[in-house]
Amino acid sequence: MRVLQLHSDWIEYKPVKKEITTAEKCEKKRYRFEDLLVLFVSIEEGDNQKVAEKLIDEVEDFMKKIKANKILIYPYAHLSNNLAKPATALKLLRAMEKYAKQKGIETHRTPFGWCKKFSLSIKGHPLAEQLRVIEPKGKKGKVEDRVSEALKAEEKLKSFWYIIKPDGKMVPVDKFDFSKHKGLEKLARYEIAKSRVVQQVPPHVKLMRKLEIADYEPGSDPGNFRWYPKGALIKSLLEQYVTAKTVEYGAMEVETPVMYDFHHPTLAKYLDRFPARQYVVKSEDKELFLRFSACFGQFLMAHDTQISYRHLPLRIYELTRYSFRREKSGELVGLRRLRAFTMPDCHALCADLEQAKREMIQRFDLCVEILEEGLGLVKGEDYELAIRFTKDFYEENRDFINALIKRMNEPALVEMWEQRFFYFILKWEFNFIDNLDKASALSTDQIDVENGERYGITYIDEKAEKKNPLILHCSPSGAIERCIYAMLEKAYRQQMEGKPPMLPLWLSPTQIRIIPLSDSFLSYAEKMANEIEKNCIRVDIDDRALTMQKKVREAETEWIPYIVVIGKKEVESEILPVRDRKKGKIRRMKLRKLIREIKKETADKPFKPLTLPKHLSQRPQFYG
RNA sequence: GCCCCCGUAGCCUAGCUGGUUAAGGCGUCAGCCUUGUAAGCUGAAGAUCCCGGGUUCGAAUCCCGGCGGGGGCUCCA
The missing domain is CATH 3.50.80.10 (D-tyrosyl-tRNA(Tyr) deacylase)
Structure with missing residues (x-):
């Protein structure tokens, strides 16, 4: 008033x-x-x-x-x-x-x-x-929480837990021998017992700041991050990679709005079926919510699209930057869970269940490829498969579920529901297990049996009749930020095991660091750097007035894969002493060989030039 | 949201059984050193000790309130 x-x-x-x-x-x-x-x-x-x-x-x-x-x-x-x-x-x-x-x-x-x-x-x-x-009590500008029906119902949902082995045998979780499957045991304990008592900062939080990747932004809402140049570069490369792989698989990339009308009849119903909280934005007389996935935009687009059965499966893809979920304040953890995150989201419209199952297998392979070859994760070691479905679905599609697990060739955690509450009948995820034994989902795919109809998405079948397709929802890598979290946690674990922590070569901001022994070798170093850059390799030069030992040390703490010191001997012989981080030793070779080696290892990955000054003396310090 | 923890320079930390001018390291800046594979030397600048109130002769330190941040609980990338 x-x-x-x-x-x-x-x-x-x-x-x-x-x-x-x-x-x-x-x-x-x-x-x-x-x-x-x-x-x-x-x-x-x-x-x-x-x-x-x-x-x-x-x-x-x-x-x-x-x-x-x-x-x-x-x-x-x-x-x-x-x-x-x-x-x-x-x-x-x-x-x-x-x-x-x-x-x-x-x-x-x-x-x-x-x-x-x-x-x-x-x-x-x-x-x-x-x-x-005069403000009403308790108002203080706060928008009241909207808790979706799905979120409320989730609490009451009854689940049954099993392990399915690669041979298709299903055993109750408590009867399974986890001795050779520690990761899976952690996942099962995490999902079922829900006992999470560790009280420490996850290792990746320190690393993301120390490596100047990303940081909290107290000036924003929690869970909305700032990305430093190195982090922005890594993130951007990952985005390019996942997008390229998904397009290669056959998806059409689109772009849709980040905010939608809360009171749009179709959307309102869908919101109620998804367990998440939204940010609400007011604009004139409208109340809008920020999307938590790409579903809205893609479904609304599909609704207006002329689709024949010949076009199916129809794959639509968007890299959402950002998706927003207003997670409860205490739930946000470093890069593991954010309120604003970048999620590749790929839907496939399928004519029927048979087609959907075939499609899902293809996407499963895509996801494995991205995690293993892109992020360098290893199944059974870094990540585990969890599959969730209704009892009916299992009874009718046992072979399909077993086929998925067989592909993974590792036992999988299974959650079975008596009846369907969510809009999907089956969902699987790859869960990364971190150093605090916490699991978080990366890649995931679902078979959605409701939204085709809800959004009025139709295709014309062979008999010229209108039909609603089934929809697969897949995030091939999971949130990009979460991928970075997984790689940092993995690097930390390697460090604990006595191995050098590092990022995959194609994602390392600096791939080669050149250290001239004194100013007199600077011009030679520049020449070398130019040659390296021509080959699409990120290189920089430590031209600061520091001792060589100190420069080597700093390059090591930056996790730089190749360090090359340049002095009189190198200029004369053209043989470079390459300090190889992965192999943990100095290897002598010609520049051409080093270039060839790096190009070979990063051949099928995207490249972006370094977005920081090439000379270390020109670089500001973003953290610390 | 609930529970717990934290708030001292750009970063990390000391001081916090109340008592001179808030200490150190890293980093930054200036100068020296021109280096052979993980920390060279000297100097300088840099702090509303989160904010407000209280107790006290005296508060970074004790008490209350607020703000901010982190972690845990539920698990949707």
Whole structure:
């Protein structure tokens, strides 16, 4: 509630014309009051009786000071752009009037719903003009939580847990021998027992800052990160890679809006089927939510697309930058869980279950390839398969489920539901297990049996009839940020095992560091760097006035894969001492051989040039 | 949201059984050194000790409140 309070010598007003049909009755004559407090009142959304009474209490206190005892309550809409409904406003205005009268204040009120003309004379003292703003209790600008039906129901859902072995044998979790499957045991414990008691900062959080990849941004909402140049480069390369692989598989890349109408009928229903919280944004009279995946935009697009059975399976892909999930504040952990994240999201419209199953196998292979060849993760060691489905689905499609597990050739954790609650009948994920034994999903795929119909997505079948397709939802890599989390956690584990921690070569911001022994070798180093750059390899030169030992040390702490020191011997012989991080030794070779080796290892990966100054002396320090 | 923890210079930390001018390391800057594979030397700058209130002769230190951050609980990338 907002009130403009004017201590006036007099006010005159005259109702001119009704503005709304529910306007109060009154005479169209001139009214005049003298020596009083005029209260121009805007009743706002969320105001209530308490607010109304509080306002009068405050006014009463004030009037005691200035020794006045007459007020005029004047409904005045122009103080707010968040007005309450007229019915509520009128109710509260009347309540204020009644409450003030009870306190013994001489109270008048102008009619509600009228266009009035008025003139008044304000007393000249310092306290004569005041604005009062009273907020309902507990409001404080907060939008109330919207908890989807799926989120509520999830708590009641009953699950049965099993392990299915590569040979197709299904055993209850508690009967399975985990001795050779420690990762799977951790996943099972994590998913089922839900006991997570570790109290420490996950290793990747320190690494992401130390390596100047990403950092918290206290100036934003938690879970919205800043990305330093090296991190932005790594992230961008990963994005390019996943996109390229997904397009290669046959997906059409599109781009769709990040925000959608909360009250769009189709979307509202879908929101209720997805267990997530949204950010809400207001725009004019609309209430919008920020997307938590690419489903909305792609489905709305598919709805308007002419599709024949010949086009199926139809694959649509978008790299969402960003997807937003307003996770509860205490849930956010470094790069593992964010509120704004980049998720590749690929849907496939399929004619029927048989086609969907065939398609899912293809996508499964795509996901394995991205994790293993792209991120350098190893199944059974870094990540585990979890499959979730309904009992009915299992009974009718046992062979298919076993085929998926056979492909992985590792036992998989299974969650089986008695009945379907979610919009999918089967879902699988690859779960990364980190150094604190926590599991988080990377790649995932689902068979959705509801949204084809809900979104009115149709294709024309062989008999020229309209049909709703099944929809597969896949994130081939999982969130890009989470991929970086997984690689950092893996690197940390390797360090603990006595191996040098590092990122895959194609993602290392600097691939070769050249260290000239003194300034006199700088020009030779520059020449070398140019040659290397021509071959699409990221190189930099440590030209700072430091000792060679110190420069080597810093290059090592930056996890640079190849370090080359240049001095008199190298200039004369052209044989380079290449400090190879992975092999842990210095290998002597010609520049050409080093270039060839790197190009070979990064051959099928995207390349981007270094986005930092080539000379270390020109680089600012972003962290520490 | 609930529970726990934390808040001292760009970063990491000391001081926190109250008591001179808040200490050190890293980094930054200036100068020297021109280096042979993981830390060269000297000097300088840099701190509203998160904010507000209280207790006290005296608060970075104790108490209360707030703000900010992190971690845990639920698991959707």
